[in-house]
Each structure stands twice: as structure tokens, then as C-alpha cells.
Amino acid sequence: MKPTASTVRTDKASPVTTIRVAIVEDDEKIRNAYVQILEYAEGLECVGAFESCEAALKQLDDLLPDVILMDIQLPGMSGIEGVKQIKEFHPSIEIIMFTIYDDDENIFRSLCAGASGYLLKSSQPEDIIRAFRQIRSGAPMSASIARQVLNLVRQQSPISPDQFQLTDRENEILRCLVDGLSDKRIADKLFISPQTVHSHIKNIYEKLQVHSKSEAVSKALRSKLF
Amino acid sequence: MKPTASTVRTDKASPVTTIRVAIVEDDEKIRNAYVQILEYAEGLECVGAFESCEAALKQLDDLLPDVILMDIQLPGMSGIEGVKQIKEFHPSIEIIMFTIYDDDENIFRSLCAGASGYLLKSSQPEDIIRAFRQIRSGAPMSASIARQVLNLVRQQSPISPDQFQLTDRENEILRCLVDGLSDKRIADKLFISPQTVHSHIKNIYEKLQVHSKSEAVSKALRSKLF
DNA sequence: AATAAATTACCCTCTTTAGGGGATTGATAG
DNA sequence: CTATCAATCCCCTAAAGAGGGTAATTTATT
DSSP, X not given: OXXXXXXXXXXXXXXXXXXXXXXXXXXXXXXXXXXXXXXXXXXXXXXXXXXXXXXXHHHXXXXXXXXXXXXXXXXXXXXXXXXXXXXHHOTTSEEEEEESOOSHHHHHHXXXXXXXXXXXXXXXHHHHHHHHHHTTTSOOBOHHHHHHHHHHHHHTOOOOTTTTOXXXXXHHXXXXXXXXXXXXXXXXXXXXXXXXXXXXXXXXXXXXXXXXXXXXXXXXXXXXXX | OOOOSOTXXXXXXXXXXXXXXXXXXXXXXXXXXXXXXXXXXXXXXXXXEESSHHHHHHHHHHHOOSEEEEOSSOSSSOHHHXXXXXXXXXXXXXXXXXXXXOSHHHHHHHHHHTOOEEEETTSOHHHHHHHHHHTTTSOOBOHHHHHHHHHHXXXXXXXXXXXXXXXXXXXXXXXXXXXXXOHHHHHXXXXXXXXXXXXXXXXXXHHHTOSSHHHHHHHHHHTTOO
């Protein structure tokens, strides 16, 4: 992938074409306020403002927005469910969540659903405008959110391959266990006797502090050994 | 967590205290160039520039930088290993990777090691300066990197709880298997007979297309059922 | 009311596994 | 040189598991 402009500044980029924006937000005051902001922002055009995902979905084919600013807490379909639906039928539309929720759960589910940005409602108007201009190249999000996204990534694998001090052979056999092989099949695969396999497994059990294959497999996978 | 200013703009924030920055970069020209840039940037102070992690580690106790700009490809210890070491002994020091590598592997390993920012060397000088000012509240990264981080998060769990069409009871029992319980223990836990447990397990095997507990556990965990 | 699906339970047999010994070889480290 | 450790193999037994049935409930669903 070729790096393009950085996140940190894209605001100076003069848009060749106008970015078509839609808003889904149930609070009329907030909705109207942001319609105003968008209208006055150079290079942005507000092509629609809806109080629910259901209402928005009906008109997306006509409006063809480039980006949608999406609340999470909505009457009827939630914003996260809305993202899924919109992305399913209009995968090229970018979506920025716009919400008061800054918990891991909402962030994670939103991003998995297909959102590419995540702004808190406490954001400054200029941040929001900047986010629209950044969305094609980056993933604009509020600072505290970006931090939490980092943590989500880190959770994924604090890999520590040797926390159980397994020998190479034991690791090899544990891998076979994870593949669901029986002692006999492991023996055949590694050209050793089934008794030897059993010996190794006994040692693995001791090191992992487990007493069955399924426990060993579970511990191995949950410890992200494989 | 209380949301603070957004990533998208923190550059206007006038620093109350000067941010102490150190650089680890083996190319002398690049290193000196960025020392110059830092010296001229308001609110930033370059307190050290090193050509290797080893050299930097020796002096961190004296220099006490707030942020380190870290190359990945370095002679001796790699930048990623360097992050681990620095974070271990100085967890409060923030680290921004600064590299030509924009592949998933390097990004992922850097962030897991403890880096909080990730800039490509193609970044503009002002982006880099902005990144230092953002690092406390956010996670500054080049636009293309931010996009890839999103994908890393998304990979984590495209959960599909019912891809195997397990019944509630079967799911419950599969969960027990993943916890490493024997038929008998499952029976006790669910107040049913061991034979019933066995019946359910047989059905689970058919649905998951497996023939042993360890295979079932493996398939369940790898399919992110739990 | 009839059907289907889910849950429960039992029968059987044969294989596999868990856990307890002990023993040999080869390499590595003090 | 010897102690340690990894890897190999073997013995044993009791327990657990796999796979094949069948079948009575209950709970939707049609």
C-alpha cells in the first residue's frame, strides 16, 4: 500500500469534488445544527438528514451520499445495526459514528459493523468537518477513541510463545492436539510410537496444569499459543 | 473515560510545558534533519538522538524524554524490540514509530509492543510535530495506517454465533467442553445424566463435523464461538 | 391434531485416554 | 566426568470417550 497524506492534516486539501454528506440523528436540534454546519463548510454538501436508519435506508439509492454521520442511540434500528445494513447494500459509503458512547463495546461493534470513523458528540464542529475530509484516506476518530482502538488491537495477542516452557517436541505435539489428532495419528505423523506421544502429552499436561486433551487445547488456544 | 479534544486537532493546544523528545534513527542525515525540525518547533525540545535502541536505553534514565520517535529497521535491536524494552522500564514514555514499513505485521507488532503512534517516513514535518502534541490524548498515525488498524480490529471477531445451528443446550455443553469439563462434570453442572451429556456431544460432533472433544474445542474457539 | 424439533435417558461395545510406574539414548552444561 | 534434560520406548490399570442403537418426554409449529 502506498502511503498518502497523513491523518494529521488533510484539512488543507482542497476537494476537487464536493463531498456529499448525510446525517442520521434523532434529536432534531442536533440534527439541524449539523445540517447548518455542513452547509457552511466548504466542499461539503448535506444531501439528507434523517431521524432513523429506516428512513435513511429508503432514500440512499436516490441521495447517494459519500459519507454518513451516524448516531448510535436511535429509535428503532440502532446506529450499529444501521451501519451493517447500509454497508451491505452500499459498501462504498463511508460511515462516521457520532455518539456520546465511548465504551469499548460500542466502539468495537461499530468498527466491526463497518464504520470507518468514530467521533464523540463533544467534538468541535471543525473536527467533524475535518473528519469528513479525511475519511477517504484515513480513519478519523476522537483522541480518546483512538487510544481505545489501540487497546483493542493490543488485546488481540499479547503473544508469549514460551510461557509454559514447553520443549520443541511438546509444542509440536500440542499443535497436533489442537488439530484434533489422536495419539495414534500423532505417532504416525511424527514417526514415533504412540507411547512416546503419550509420554509427551503427560508432560504437556503437567506444564499446562490440565488433565485432558480438550483442556489442553482450550488453554493453548486461549493463551494464543497458536 | 472523559472525552477530551479530538485527534483531528490538537495542534492549537499551547503546551504548558515543553515536550521532551528523543529520536532513535540509524540514518545520520534523517536523524539530524529531525533534530533540526524539533529544535525549531515551538513547545518541543529534542533531548537526545541515537542511532540504536541500545544507545538510547543507556541514557533514558538521565534524559527522561516524554516521547520517543522510533525507527523500526535498526542495527542491533529492532525498533519493535526496543519499544518493548523501553516500555518495560519506562512505561510512561510514549513512543511513536517512524518507518517506511506499512504492513500489518509491523503495525500490529509495534502497537502490541507498546507504541502509541505510527507515522510513515513520507509524513510531512508538520504532521510529525503535530503527532508529538497529540500523543498524550490520542494515537497519532498516518492515514493509511489508521485504516489498517481498523482492519486489525475488525479481524478480531466477525462473530457468527449460529453458523453450526447448535441448539441452546448444545451450545451450553460445547461451552463446557471448551472449559475442559468431562462428561460427568458437565452432567453434574447441568443436573442431567452423563448419558444425556453424551447424547448431546454426539449431536454436537455431527454438526461440527468432528470426532473428538479436542477437535470440537478447537473448532469452537477457532470459529470464535466463545 | 399432527408433526417436528429439542431434550432427556438408556442400552451396548470397542477404543482411547489419563495417570502411575520405569528405562534407554544422546546432547548439553557445569 | 557427571548431572540434567529432552526424547524415545515400554509396562500397567481404571476411567473416559466415541459411536451405534432406541425411545420417552416436552415444546413449538403447522
